[in-house]
Amino acid sequence: MVVCEPTAKLLRRLDTRTVVVTPAAPLAAPPDLAPFEARLRADGDLAASFHTGKAGVEQVIAAVRAAGVPIKDLKTEEPDLEDVFVSLTYAAPDTSIPA
Numbered sequence: 001m002v003v004c005e006p007t008a009k010l011l012r013r014l015d016t017r018t019v020v021v022t023p024a025a026p027l028a029a030p031p032d033l034a035p036f037e038a039r040l041r042a043d044g045d046l047a048a049s050f051h052t053g054k055a056g057v058e059q060v061i062a063a064v065r066a067a068g069v070p071i072k073d074l075k076t077e078e079p080d081l082e083d084v085f086v087s088l089t090y091a092a093p094d095t096s097i098p099a
Contacts (some may be wrong), residue, residue: 016049016050016051016052017049017050017052017057017076017077017078018047018048018049018050018076018077018078019047019048019050019057019060019061019064019074019075019076020041020045020046020047020048020074020075020076020077021045021046021047021048021064021069021071021072021073021074022044022045022046022071022072022073022074023044023045023046023069023070023071023072024070024071024072025070026044027040027044027046027069030046031046031064031067031068031069032067033048033060033063033064033067034063035055036048036049036050036055036059036060036063037049037050046064046069047077048060048063048064057076061074
């Protein structure tokens with residue numbers, strides 16, 4: 001066991017969100033949205049992740065617009081329990097017993 005906390009508290013451990021933009025026209029490559037991490041998904045949507053303690057959705061949308069990406073649709077995604085599990089288990093210290 002790595003941690004024992006209520007679900008809501010576990011979800012607050014990750015301060016990330018993702019803005020998913022459906023561009024009005026297909027993109028050949030993800031634009032530079034620094035300081036946000038941008039990647040193209042297989043369906044052609046542009047996903048931009050950010051830390052909620054450092055930025056908000058408005059800043060991400062402004063970066064997308066500044067990059068010249070016309071927005072057809074957009075949504076936000078928050079981390080789920082699987083994301084928290086991966087984060088906690090990846091960052092967990094090695095507790096194995098030496099041979």
